[in-house]
Amino acid sequence: xxxxxxxxxxxxxxxxxxxxxxxxxxxxxxxxxxxxxxxxxxxxxxxxxxxxxxxxxxxxxxxxxxxxxxxxxxxxxxxxxxxxxxxxxxxxxxxxxxxxxxxxxxxxxxxxxxxxxxxxxxxxxxxxxxxxxxxxxxxxxxxxxxxxxxxxxxxxxxxxxxxxxxxxxxxxxxxxxxxxxxxxxxxxxxxxxxxxxxxxxxxxxxxxxxxxxxxxxxxxxxxxxxxxxxxxxxxxxxxxxxxxxxxxxxxxxxxxxxxxxxxxxxxxxxxxxxxxxxxxxxxxxxxxxxxxxxxxxxx
Numbered sequence: 323x324x325x326x327x328x329x330x331x332x333x334x335x336x337x338x339x340x341x342x343x344x345x346x347x348x349x350x351x352x353x354x355x356x357x358x359x360x361x362x363x364x365x366x367x368x369x370x371x372x373x374x375x376x377x378x379x380x381x382x383x384x385x386x387x388x389x390x391x392x393x394x395x396x397x398x399x400x401x402x403x404x405x406x407x408x409x410x411x412x413x414x415x416x417x418x419x420x421x422x423x424x425x426x427x428x429x430x431x432x433x434x435x436x437x438x439x440x441x442x443x444x445x446x447x448x449x450x451x452x453x454x455x456x457x458x459x460x461x462x463x464x465x466x467x468x469x470x471x472x473x474x475x476x477x478x479x480x481x482x483x484x485x486x487x488x489x490x491x492x493x494x495x496x497x498x499x500x501x502x503x504x505x506x507x508x509x510x511x512x513x514x515x516x517x518x519x520x521x522x523x524x525x526x527x528x529x530x531x532x533x534x535x536x537x538x539x540x541x542x543x544x545x546x547x548x549x550x551x552x553x554x555x556x557x558x559x560x561x562x563x564x565x566x567x568x569x570x571x572x573x574x575x576x577x578x579x580x581x582x583x584x585x586x587x588x589x590x591x592x593x594x595x596x597x598x599x600x601x602x603x604x605x606x607x608x609x610x611x612x613x614x615x616x617x618x619x620x621x
Contacts, residue, residue: 330537330552335525337533339554341483344533345451348481349426350550355541356407356429362544363409368441372416377584377597378476379413386473386503387417389575389616395419398470401459401495403452404478408434408445414473415443422446422463424455452478453487456494468497475505476584477542479563480512480555483533489566496619502572504617507587508579508610509559516588521609529557542585560613572617580612587611 330337367374375383387393396418405411405423407430415421415438423445425431431447438445450458459467472495482488492502515524525534533554539547564574582598583591591599600606 330535332537334535335532337535337554338531339533339535344483344554345426347550347552347554351548351553352406352427353429354548354550356427356433358541358544358546358548359407360433361546363407365409365437368409368412368437372441375413375416376409379410379417380596381582381584381598382473382475382503382505383417385505385576385578385614385616386471386501389501389503389618390471395471399468399497400471400473401455401469403455403472403474403492404481405434405447406430408437408447410475411445411447412438412441412443415445419471420444422448422459422467422469424448424450424452424458426451453482453484453491455491459495468500469495470497470500472496472500472502475503476507478504478506479558480506481553482558483531483556485529485558485562486566486569489570489572492567493570493572493619496572498619499621500619501575502567502615502617502619504563505580505612505614507583508613509557509563511587511609511611512557514588514609521605526557528559529562531556563613563615567615567617572619574615575618576614576616578614579610580614581606581610583611 398419400414400419400421402411402423405425408423411421411423423434431449434447448458448462472492510527513523513525513527515522533556536553537551539551582600584598586599591601593599
C-alpha cells in the first residue's frame, strides 16, 4: 500500500477538493480494481452461455424495455455511461442493442474491448470522464452520433461532483424521443452506518459540493488489496437526481424505489437465489435499497 497523499485516515466527511484532484484519485483507485474485478465478476457465465446476462442488466431489462415502444432493445443505439469492464455493456448487446460504453479507466476499457471481442460482440468504447461524454463521443465517434437509449446503473453518480453537468451530458447524448434509464443504490441507504447493528444514520443525505473521503484498500467484490486507497464521493438526493433531468428538459416517465441490491451492503443482508441481496423480512419494508428513474427527451 502506498502512503496516503491526501492525509485521509478512515472516513472523512465535508472535504473540499478540486474535481480534477478527486478524479485523479478515483481513477487510480479504479485502475487498481480492474484485475480484482476481472477475477470476481462472473465472466465465466458470460463466456460459457451465449444467453447469459449480467445480474444488473437481467434486473434492469424488463423495466427498461417496458418503456420502449417496441418492447425490446433490438436494433437500438444504446450508450452505457460508466461502463467499467463491460459486463453490463455486452449484456445490453446480447439483448439486441448496438452498444457504446463510456468510462474513464483505460484498463477497464481494455478489459471491456477484450471481453466484447472474445464474445463476438461488436461494441464501441469511449475513454474519458462521463461529465464530458458528449464532447468525447463527438471527438472519438463523430458529432452526428446520438442514442435511442442512455443507460447507467449501479455504482455511478456518487463518484460525480457535478450532477447538473451529468444531466446535461445525458440530454445531449439522446436522440429526440430517446429514453434515459437510471438505477442505483438509494441515496438514503448511503446515509447508513453499514457496520451498525441497526439502521443508524451516519452520513449526509443532501449534497453541498463537499466530498466524503474514504481510505480503504479493499473493493466491494473480490479478494486482494488496492495500492491507491483514497477515494472521494458525493451525496446526491433523489430530488437532485430528478431535478437535474427536468432542468435539462427531459420528461419524467417513471420513478421507483426497490428493496434489492446486487451486492451485500450490510452483513445481515440475505442473498436470494437470483444473486441479489435483501434485508431480513422484518426490516425489508423499512429501508429502500435502490432508486430507478426513467426519463424521455421530447421530440
